[in-house]
Each structure stands twice: as structure tokens, then as C-alpha cells.
Amino acid sequence: MLDFWNGTESLPVYGYMIRATIVYVYIFLIVKVLGQRTMTSIDPLDFIFGVVIGDILGEPLTDGELPLAGPVGAAAMTATLHLSLSYIALKAPRFRRVIEDEPIILMKHGEILYKELRKSKITLEAFLMDLRLNSASDLSEIDYAILEMNGQISVIKKSSYESVTLKDMQKDVKSKGYPSVLIEDGKIVHANVKKVGTIDWLRGEIQKQGFANPEEIFLMTADESGQTFISPKKD
Incomplete structure (x- = not known):
């Protein structure tokens, strides 16, 4: 009766289907409890969590002999540890530096800091590609380029190359708001x-x-x- 939960050598197809449903709902609930940060900001801690959860809950979906209780419990423990570390990081700034990398300045006042590129293991070609993806292909326009903790490079252009806004032109325009x-x-x-x-x-x-x-x-x-x-x- 509970072969889908306890596991058996000849688990029927409907047993795998029940397991898949349980695992999907379970992961959905875990993501809801952890919040959207896990999905929107992939830092190293979130990446490790995703890989571990996928490995723990993925194996019982392909091996019918494995009982489901163990992986579900292990996934719950992993989620609890991840949530605890995230909560501690919010409350303790010093501990935050242990689990979250600080932003690294790769370009400062228009000068590429090649030592920081080497430290970050970023090749010059990859760095230039990221700048182009940020619509900053002209290096003379860049003031700062920063490697953020989620692995993306953000660009701050020199003030003289910033886009002119309606406020700069001293024009009042009604806010469009959310469509x-x-x-x-x-x-x-x-x-x-x-x-x-x-x-x-x-x-x-x-x-x-x-x-x-x-x-x-x-x-x-x-x-x-x-x-x-x-x-x-x-x-």
C-alpha cells in the first residue's frame, strides 16, 4: 500500500508518479518558506543549497528501491540550515562576511585593476564581454566596474557620460507608474x-x-x- 513511500524493487509506474508529485509539492513549499531571495539572487550559498536539494530529492525519483522518508528528512534539514544561515546573516553583519562575498572593484576611475581580475579569476576577454553586455563598450566612459556577490558585473559610468534625464532638463512629467x-x-x-x-x-x-x-x-x-x-x- 505504501510502496511509493517505503520503496520496493518493483515499484509500479503510478508509484513514481506519486513520488514526483510529493517531491514537487515539497520543493515548492520549501521555496515558499525560504522566500524569493533564493531564486532572484543566486549567491554561492543559494547555489550550494539548490545543488544539494536537487541531488537529495532527485535520486528517489529514479530509484524505486530507496525509501522516500530519508531524502525528505534530509531535504528538510538542509532547508533549515540554509534558512538559519540566512537569518543569522541578516542579524549579524560580521557573520555575513563569512557566507557572502564582498563586492570586488575591477575598474576604478577608468583604470582596470588587473590584480583584482586575477584574484577573481576573470579573463580580460570575459571582462570586456560583460562590459559590452552592460552597454559599456567604450572603456573611456566607465568610472567603476564592480563584481557583485551574485557573480554579475555592474558598471557606473562617469558623470559626463550619464544619460540626460527630464529632471536635468528641469521638466516636470507625470509619473507613468505600473501598467x-x-x-x-x-x-x-x-x-x-x-x-x-x-x-x-x-x-x-x-x-x-x-x-x-x-x-x-x-x-x-x-x-x-x-x-x-x-x-x-x-x-
């Missing part, structure tokens, strides 16, 4: 429409753009300034 989806795949999202207007207002906006009904629209959004965006549905 709301009003129509998705031809269907009106009524909850979002109520935030910016009415159904009659929506139909009026659609007609202004040359559409007869919402079914002709794949996506329509509106921001807080009243500006709308429409992408038509095409075959």
Missing part, C-alpha cells in the same frame, strides 16, 4: 479596468485605435498617466 493589463488574449480583465476607468471608457479607447471589439486585441495595458498600449491579435 495594468486591461485586455489579455481578447478577454477584458475587469478587476484592472476598474482601477483606471470604466468598461465604456475602455470600449471608447479601443474604437479610437481602430478596433471594433476586445476580441481583436491580444494585449492592452494602461499606466497611471492614462497612456495605453495595444498589440493586436493576428493569425
Whole structure:
């Protein structure tokens, strides 16, 4: 009856399916408990956690003889240790330096610090590629280049090469805010429409753009300034 949990040499297909469901839900709950930081900021500690959890819970999905209780318990212990270390790091700045690397300055005042590149084991070619990915191919425009703790390189340009903003031009512009989806795949999202207007207002906006009904629209959004965006549905 509980072969899917205890394991057996001839575990049936439905047993593997039950195990996969249990493991998926279990990992989902672990990620929810740990929070979004685990997924959005992959530092070395998070990477180790992901590899270990995957190895622990992955083996019982392919080996039907292994009982499921042991891996589930080991995964819970690993998640508890990871959560504890993350919590201690938040409360104790000195301990934080043990588990989280400090940012490394690779370029300062337009000068490449080759010793820091060697220390970080980053080749010049890889460094230049990262700069290009940051839209900073012209080295003369760069003030600082920093290797962040998640392994990505951030770039701070010299003030004279920063983009001119409307504030710099002393112009006042209403904030656009967060755009709301009003129509998705031809269907009106009524909850979002109520935030910016009415159904009659929506139909009026659609007609202004040359559409007869919402079914002709794949996506329509509106921001807080009243500006709308429409992408038509095409075959």
C-alpha cells in the first residue's frame, strides 16, 4: 500500500508518479518558506543549497528501491540550515562576511585593476564581454566596474557620460507608474479596468485605435498617466 513511500524493487509506474508529485509539492513549499531571495539572487550559498536539494530529492525519483522518508528528512534539514544561515546573516553583519562575498572593484576611475581580475579569476576577454553586455563598450566612459556577490558585473559610468534625464532638463512629467493589463488574449480583465476607468471608457479607447471589439486585441495595458498600449491579435 505504501510502496511509493517505503520503496520496493518493483515499484509500479503510478508509484513514481506519486513520488514526483510529493517531491514537487515539497520543493515548492520549501521555496515558499525560504522566500524569493533564493531564486532572484543566486549567491554561492543559494547555489550550494539548490545543488544539494536537487541531488537529495532527485535520486528517489529514479530509484524505486530507496525509501522516500530519508531524502525528505534530509531535504528538510538542509532547508533549515540554509534558512538559519540566512537569518543569522541578516542579524549579524560580521557573520555575513563569512557566507557572502564582498563586492570586488575591477575598474576604478577608468583604470582596470588587473590584480583584482586575477584574484577573481576573470579573463580580460570575459571582462570586456560583460562590459559590452552592460552597454559599456567604450572603456573611456566607465568610472567603476564592480563584481557583485551574485557573480554579475555592474558598471557606473562617469558623470559626463550619464544619460540626460527630464529632471536635468528641469521638466516636470507625470509619473507613468505600473501598467495594468486591461485586455489579455481578447478577454477584458475587469478587476484592472476598474482601477483606471470604466468598461465604456475602455470600449471608447479601443474604437479610437481602430478596433471594433476586445476580441481583436491580444494585449492592452494602461499606466497611471492614462497612456495605453495595444498589440493586436493576428493569425
